[in-house]
Amino acid sequence: MKKQKLIHYLGGEVGASAHLKESKELEHVLDGIDEGVLVLNKRYGIIWANKYFIRNLRYPRKRVAGLKCYKVIHNVGSPCRKCVVRDMFKKGSFCESAHFHTEKDGSRVWHEVKAYPLFDKAGKIIHAVYIFRDVTERKKAEDALRESEERYRGLVESQQDLVVRVDPKGQFTFINDAYCRKFGKKREALLGKTFMPLVHPDDLPATLKAMEGLKVPPYRIRVDQRAKTAQGWRWIAWEDYAIRDKKGNTLEIQAVGRDITDRKRAEGALRDSEERFRSIFEQAPDSILLLDAKTGEFLEFNDRAHENLGYTREEFKKIRIPDIEVFESPRDVADHIKKIVRKGSDIFETKQRTKDGRVRDILVNTRCISLGGRDFIQAIWRDITERKKAEEIIKREVEKLRQLDRMKSEFVSIASHEIKTPLSVIKAYSELLSSMVLGDLNEKQKELAEKISKNASHLAELVNEILDLSRLESEGHAIIKSSFSIRDLVQETVEEMNVPAHKKNLSLGFDATPAKLMLTADREKIRRLLRNIIDNAIKFTPPLGRIQVSAKSAVGGVLLNISDTGIGIPKGELGKVFDKFYQVDSSTSRRYKGAGLGLTICKKIVEQHGGTIKLENMRGGGTLVTVFLP
Amino acid sequence: MVDDEPEMIKAIKIMLESGGYVVHTTASGVECLNVVDSIKPDLILLDIRMPQMDGWATLKKLKAKGVTKKTKVIVVTVEKGPGAEIFGLQDDVADYITKPFEMKVLLDSVRRALK
Numbered sequence: 117m118k119k120q121k122l123i124h125y126l127g128g129e130v131g132a133s134a135h136l137k138e139s140k141e142l143e144h145v146l147d148g149i150d151e152g153v154l155v156l157n158k159r160y161g162i163i164w165a166n167k168y169f170i171r172n173l174r175y176p177r178k179r180v181a182g183l184k185c186y187k188v189i190h191n192v193g194s195p196c197r198k199c200v201v202r203d204m205f206k207k208g209s210f211c212e213s214a215h216f217h218t219e220k221d222g223s224r225v226w227h228e229v230k231a232y233p234l235f236d237k238a239g240k241i242i243h244a245v246y247i248f249r250d251v252t253e254r255k256k257a258e259d260a261l262r263e264s265e266e267r268y269r270g271l272v273e274s275q276q277d278l279v280v281r282v283d284p285k286g287q288f289t290f291i292n293d294a295y296c297r298k299f300g301k302k303r304e305a306l307l308g309k310t311f312m313p314l315v316h317p318d319d320l321p322a323t324l325k326a327m328e329g330l331k332v333p334p335y336r337i338r339v340d341q342r343a344k345t346a347q348g349w350r351w352i353a354w355e356d357y358a359i360r361d362k363k364g365n366t367l368e369i370q371a372v373g374r375d376i377t378d379r380k381r382a383e384g385a386l387r388d389s390e391e392r393f394r395s396i397f398e399q400a401p402d403s404i405l406l407l408d409a410k411t412g413e414f415l416e417f418n419d420r421a422h423e424n425l426g427y428t429r430e431e432f433k434k435i436r437i438p439d440i441e442v443f444e445s446p447r448d449v450a451d452h453i454k455k456i457v458r459k460g461s462d463i464f465e466t467k468q469r470t471k472d473g474r475v476r477d478i479l480v481n482t483r484c485i486s487l488g489g490r491d492f493i494q495a496i497w498r499d500i501t502e503r504k505k506a507e508e509i510i511k512r513e514v515e516k517l518r519q520l521d522r523m524k525s526e527f528v529s530i531a532s533h534e535i536k537t538p539l540s541v542i543k544a545y546s547e548l549l550s551s552m553v554l555g556d557l558n559e560k561q562k563e564l565a566e567k568i569s570k571n572a573s574h575l576a577e578l579v580n581e582i583l584d585l586s587r588l589e590s591e592g593h594a595i596i597k598s599s600f601s602i603r604d605l606v607q608e609t610v611e612e613m614n615v616p617a618h619k620k621n622l623s624l625g626f627d628a629t630p631a632k633l634m635l636t637a638d639r640e641k642i643r644r645l646l647r648n649i650i651d652n653a654i655k656f657t658p659p660l661g662r663i664q665v666s667a668k669s670a671v672g673g674v675l676l677n678i679s680d681t682g683i684g685i686p687k688g689e690l691g692k693v694f695d696k697f698y699q700v701d702s703s704t705s706r707r708y709k710g711a712g713l714g715l716t717i718c719k720k721i722v723e724q725h726g727g728t729i730k731l732e733n734m735r736g737g738g739t740l741v742t743v744f745l746p
Numbered sequence: 747m748v749d750d751e752p753e754m755i756k757a758i759k760i761m762l763e764s765g766g767y768v769v770h771t772t773a774s775g776v777e778c779l780n781v782v783d784s785i786k787p788d789l790i791l792l793d794i795r796m797p798q799m800d801g802w803a804t805l806k807k808l809k810a811k812g813v814t815k816k817t818k819v820i821v822v823t824v825e826k827g828p829g830a831e832i833f834g835l836q837d838d839v840a841d842y843i844t845k846p847f848e849m850k851v852l853l854d855s856v857r858r859a860l861k
Contacts, residue, residue: 533795536824536845537751543846544757551849553764569848576846 152227154246155234158205160184160195163243172250185246190217201244204231208241214251226255278352278373281359284366286310298375300346316342316349323354330358330369340376351377402498409457409484409491412436412449424499426471442467442475457484457491465500477504521589528586532579539579543572581713584644588720595638595724602667602674603629605639609646610665613654621659624650627666635674637725637745645721648714649678649741656739657682673727673746681738685731693731694719718743747771747791748778748804749822754845758791758822758852765853775804782814789840789859790814794823802835809838818859822847 143166146153152169154162165180180188186195195202203211212230219225227248234243278298281290288306296303299314315323319341326339335358342349352373359368397404403421405414414421414433422432425440438446443466456462461483468478479498484491548554549565557565610626617624635642646665653663661681668675685693694715715731722729727745734740747762747769749755755771762769770785772778776799778790790808794801801821808814818840825844841855 533824537754540824540845540847541751541753541757544754544761544849547849548757548760551761551764553760572846573848 150249152246152248152250154185154248156185156201156244156246158242158244160186160201162188169248189248200229200231201246204233204244205241208233224252225250226252276374279371280311280373281368281370282311283368286312289368290370295373298345298350299343314344316344318342327356327369330356330366335360340380345375350375351380400496402496405495405497407437407453407493407495409453409493412453415492421497424470424476424497425468431471440468440470442469453493456482456493460484468497477501525586528583532583535579536576539572539576543569543576546572578713581717585713585717585720588717588724595641597636598639599634599636600639601631602633602635602676603631605635605643606646606665606667606676609643609650613647613650616651617654617663620654620657622654622657622661622663624654624663625665627664629667633667633669633674635745638721641721641724642745645718645743646676646678648718649743652714653678653680653682653739653741656680661738670744673744676741676743676745678741678743679734679738684733684737684739687733690731690733694729747822748773748775748796748801749791749793750774750796751793754793761849761852762856765856767856775799775801775807778804779807779811782808782811782817786813787817789856790817790819791822791856792819794821794825805835805838809835820855820859822852 147167149166150168152172153166154169155164157163162180162183162185170176170180185201186192186199190196198213198215200211200213203213210230210232212228214226214228216224216226228251229246229248232245232247233241234245236242275292276294278295279290279292280288280295283289287308287310291303291306296306299306312320323339323341326337329337337356338353339356340351340353343352345352353376354371354373356369356371358366359370360366398418400418400420403418403424405417405421407413408415413436417432419429422429425432427435436446437449438444441449444452452462461481463479463481466478466480467475469475477500479500481496481498483494485494486492546565546568549557550562550569552562606626606629610624614624650663650665657663657680663678663680666677668677719729722743722745725745727743729744730742732740732742747755747758749758749771750773752773755773759769759771770781770787772781774796778792782790792801792805796804799807801823805819805821808817808819819838820841820843821839822843823845840859843852843855
């Protein structure tokens with residue numbers, strides 16, 4: 117349809133040919149606006165369409181004229197029920213609505229539509245002016261906004277974090293579900309009330325003070341507080357944000373909170389633990405240090421570390437190990453640190469020089485630890501100067517004692533020889549006297565000579581025992597072990613001791629023992645042991661008595677038993693029998709000659725072999741000696 | 747007989763002479779070695795603890811000499827316990843008497859050695 121024709125048509129119909137010029141101007145205006153304009157006849161036929169309409173519906177202008185608007189716009193066969201034009205015709209006045217129509221490509225286009233009536237002179241509606249605006253973009257934006265708001269609301273309501281908004285007075289304006297659940301309260305009960313009663317009284321001042329920060333950039337604060345929740349007092353960490361108007365006045369404060377009670381507890385436990393370790397670190401009697409393995413720098417150290425060396429903390433921070441090390445050169449120290457890193461740990465002794473030049477002995481215990489790809493040396497320095505000194509003194513004293521012991525042994529050895537030589541002369545001459553080789557003696561003289569002889573022998577025996585004991589007691593006299601048949605040894609000893617036993621009219625017997633029962637010990641000393649015990653038994657057993665020796669295998673060694681039918685040992689004195697120079701009483705010692713060293717020597721021998729010796733009185737009289745040798 | 751203790755020499759000399767033996771005494775090992783060639787003893791009584799040359803050294807030398815190679819030797823000493831074994835001379839010792847000793851023990855030992 118031609119424009120001219122339309123104008124004419126329009127003008128003609130409305131009878132406004134006088135306003136042709138005016139109409140043209142109107143047409144021009146209508147073509148320029150961003151809304152679609154249609155002029156329809158009462159049968160919905162298009163009489164005129166403006167440029168926007170043509171462009172928007174993508175219909176060629178010449179084909180539009182005469183077409184039904186519902187066909188062109190909605191592609192339907194009749195006006196729909198919601199059609200504003202229809203409504204307008206019915207109502208006889210202005211109508212508007214919004215609707216969509218489907219484009220050829222299937223996309224939906226939203227239109228805001230309006231319909232005006234055009235009247236003839238008689239006031240009858242002859243045309244309809246249909247104006248539409250494409251509001252698809254606005255619609256889309258509105259939808260997007262709504263969706264976004266819904267999403268946001270869902271987010272706020274569904275999350276575990278507490279979300280609230282309060283007005284500048286602190287009164288709740290918004291509370292999410294999580295908050296209601298947390299505090300066990302209904303939303304209605306909180307809205308309009310202030311949050312303050314829910315905060316722990318101790319934390320409220322700090323909270324309010326922190327909220328002052330919302331008045332200045334970045335209008336955002338963080339505050340931890342205890343709050344009265346349904347589960348009791350819980351720690352909540354809040355992030356508050358001030359929502360402000362264009363002028364900068366705070367409208368509301370939005371706060372997001374999270375329960376951090378468990379984290380707080382863990383932090384507390386960690387802090388406690390750290391405090392405990394720090395206390396150990398600070399109060400340890402040793403110096404504890406942490407070194408950077410690369411630079412040798414003291415990163416951390418307790419007070420003991422610098423105090424022990426006479427430095428202040430500040431001074432100590434600047435020094436390095438070579439500054440205090442006495443033995444090792446800087447290169448040695450570097451090598452040593454490398455070695456510790458390689459080995460993982462090292463314990464060694466060194467010497468350190470204090471600030472005032474004293475040298476201290478230090479026991480160093482190190483461990484290498486790797487943190488974040490860096491190597492650190494953890495070192496504990498123990499000042500062992502005093503201990504070293506004490507050790508040195510003890511060493512010297514021990515050496516002195518050893519020397520004294522050697523001197524004593526030597527003295528005993530020389531003295532005994534020197535005593536025994538004149539004793540031997542006395543013995544020899546008294547023997548000569550009593551043998552009457554040199555002339556006759558009367559009975560009394562002979563008796564005296566014999567007494568001299570006997571006592572000389574006794575004295576010599578005593579000297580021998582002292583010498584033996586002295587040798588046993590001196591460390592150097594080690595035992596020479598060999599493996600031998602215990603039966604053979606006992607047999608030999610018993611045969612040897614049979615001579616003195618028979619002299620006293622005693623029987624000395626040996627229980628049968630398998631020859632293969634072996635003992636690993638110092639054979640000579642065990643012989644000595646047996647001899648001493650049997651000798652003792654002979655001494656303290658009256659004539660016609662019996663002495664019995666037995667040897668048997670026992671768990672982990674050999675058990676020797678020597679029993680006699682002698683006088684036994686008074687009950688209260690059993691514990692003393694191994695004492696030096698012990699004899700049951702002075703009267704017995706006179707009767708039974710002996711130095712009182714025999715059992716002491718026995719005990720020494722048994723101890724040297726790691727065995728045990730026990731003396732007991734037997735029921736019915738006599739003594740039983742039990743020796744265990746491993 | 748060899749002993750550095752004069753009183754001991756005297757006593758033993760009397761004891762042995764009472765048994766009817768001829769006793770020649772020397773006061774040291776050196777003196778003993780010097781006289782054995784002329785004396786040619788049947789038995790030697792040897793003390794161990796002596797100054798200069800001790801009994802074991804003397805015994806070794808006596809055994810090395812032709813004249814005393816087979817002569818029996820009785821060791822008479824204050825030492826108890828092992829001695830000859832240490833020097834490997836146990837086969838060269840006929841008897842071992844510990845001082846102080848009984849006269850009877852000495853005379854029995856000498857008698858046995860000279861049998």
